Amino acid sequence: MYIERRGYQAMGRKILFIKVEDEYWLSRPSSMFGGWARSLWFKRNMGVQKVYIASYDYWQELKNEHGILICSEEDGEIVVKPLTETT
DSSP: OOOOOSSOOOSSSEEEEEEEEEEEEEEEOSHHHHHHHHHHHHHHHHOOSOEEEEEHHHHHHHHHHHHEEEEEETTTTEEEEEEEOOO
């Protein structure tokens, strides 16, 4: 529902993000309203005030330098873990 990125399937209540020091980067959304809803959900569940949106090229650069994390809701709990090939 919230994400659909190149090479990854949409994962429902899961959001891919990259953390760089105290900044949280989300990939560019496919629609304005989808991006807005994703941003609100992420901010509320991660307890952050501001998120940044990365262009496709910048996302690739950040991914190579810092790796991708997943914020998901599992059994009512928020879980953050690294993205792996099997995730």
